[in-house]
């Protein structure tokens with residue numbers, strides 16, 4: 001066997017039926033952290049900059065922004081982005097703590113993933129209710 | 133001299149980016165908590181408070197710092213995502229360049245809002 005021969009390919013089981021894979025809770029937090037990060041980049045930054053510009057420019061701009069908030073579609077979008085930020089925020093803090101080896105055993109990591117999911121959902125819900 | 137076999141092009145950007153993403157995360161957490169504190173203390177934002185904030189030099193600097201942290205953090209994060217999912221090199225490079233250009237443009241926009249031609 002010469003040096004340049006490729007290593008023998010092992011046949012590994014492939015099991016990628018997305019419907020049947022059961023992602024554990026920390027895995028759900030992780031993929032949502034990625035999705036929320038991408039959503040923040042794609043949508044939240046331009047929306048925040050637009051709102052910042054309009055609201056600082058003049059009192060009229062500030063008022064018109066407030067009246068835009070009365071629109072149900074705008075509210076929905078904003079609530080979605082709010083959830084993305086909150087989830088990314090709490091999941092990010094969880095990762096920072098795990099990097100510091102705080103709660104990186106299996107059981108606490110599972111519990112904190114529940115806490116992250118719950119805290120961001122509940123906070124989003126509370127703010128959503130107050131917005132409507 | 134022997135060099136480690138796993139050394140790849142770009143040298144140690146792996147651990148540096150890892151650290152940057154965490155430092156910028158802490159900056160963003162602090163800013164978020166600060167703004168939350170201002171909002172809770174004043175019972176929300178009205179126009180007068182908003183104007184006062186933007187007229188405050190420390191607030192502008194802090195907000196610019198936050199913006200730069202978002203820029204750097206999102207650059208590393210989005211590049212990781214493109215690297216994971218986009219395999220054709222040309223497409224991936226195009227997306228990475230586009231991400232970078234957009235982020236720098238956003239930072240310039242933020243600076244313009246903060247130090248623009250507004251009368252205060």
Ligand code: HEM
Nearest residue numbers: 034037038040041089092093095157160161206209210212
């Ligand atoms: C309070 C604010 C934030 C905190 C605490 C935070 C925390 C983190 C941490 C710790 C990571 C690294 C995750 C890892 O290496 O597995 C990360 C990744 C990321 N963040 Fe943030 N972040 C914040 C705000 C933002 C914002 C505003 C954006 C959007 C522009 C953003 C976009 C991303 C992206 C795209 C990733 C990559 C996700 C991945 O690779 O799966 N983050 N964040």
